[in-house]
Amino acid sequence: MVEPSKVIGLVTDFGDSPYTGIMRAIIKSISREIQIIDIDHSVPSFSPLAGAYVVAHTYHWLPKGSVIVAVVDPGVGTSRHALAVETENYIFIGPDNGVLYPAVMSDGMRRVYALREKDVSSLARMKTSSAAGTLKPWSISRTFHGRDVFAPAGALIAAGHASLEELGDEIEPERIRRASIDHVEKMGASAFRATVVYIDKFGNVALSIRPKKLGINLSLYKMIVLRTNMASNTIKMGKTFGDANPGELVAYENSFGHLEIAVNRGNAAKRLGLELESRVEIELLENSVATPNGSRAGRSTDLLGVSSKGLGETLW
Known part of the structure; x- marks a missing residue:
């Protein structure tokens, strides 16, 4: 013991x-x-x-x-x-x-x-x-x-x-009864269905997506699209609250390693109408990179470094 x-x-x-x-x-x-x-x-x-x-x-x-x-x-x-x-x-x-x-x-x-x-x-x-x-x-x-x-x-x-x-x-x-705080479903090359696992006193919304665990390099992405039953929001990707102006939404990896949504000096849960255990869809939008002829194009590499499999694949 x-x-x-x-x-x-x-x-x-x-x-x-x-x-x-x-x-x-x-x-x-x-x-x-x-x-x-x-x-x-x-x-x-x-x-x-x-x-x-x-x-x-x-x-x-x-x-x-x-x-x-x-x-x-x-x-x-x-x-x-x-x-x-x-x-x-x-x-x-x-x-x-x-x-x-x-x-x-x-x-x-x-x-x-x-x-x-x-x-x-x-x-x-x-x-x-x-x-x-x-x-x-x-x-x-x-x-x-x-x-x-x-x-x-x-x-x-x-x-x-x-x-x-x-x-x-x-x-x-x-x-014993099981619960998962990092269960996600892969919906495509850069899209996931996730769960709201925590909302803190500031209204910051922690999702079941843990980027490092999934092999995701968030520095490659500039925006995310968050879809709920009520609306779709395009949100800036940052590293901390101050990367957004007061009142603006921002997404980042929180101190516990989860993808989190916040409003700088505001309440993201209320803004987005989210509650604990709400299901959401997340799409990561990659930074554009220069092609040889100088035009801009999105990166085509799969988010996890492998080809996308069937929709709804479970990742742990």
């Missing part, structure tokens, strides 16, 4: 609410030595896909051995499993709805456990009572597993009070 580092990273969609404070209190009640890093509590509500994007692009900044607790759980109280997943360098805890999947695959999934909620609660009560001197009244609610299952499981593991085997039953990794 990964050696616990006594660090917990929290990712939730709880926002500015008592729920995050209660989770932090439970963790500290089990072990005051645990350091808590609030990675993000503003994940868009009810979106495991957006949560998966945040977890996948932040976990590796934590010290190795950290426990990442991700609670974006619209299915709380249903039959979905509560998971603890050991990877090469970390432990991930959260609901079985895909929110953990991209991260655990990225770090190398080793073992997966379905948490036994009663065992987590029982051991957590014991540890909080030994720390506080009194036995806390504790029951498992149907609507707040962040407090009753995920935070205490994370604290017990991070503090070294319990192993994964003591808190859960090992299951086959193939059984």
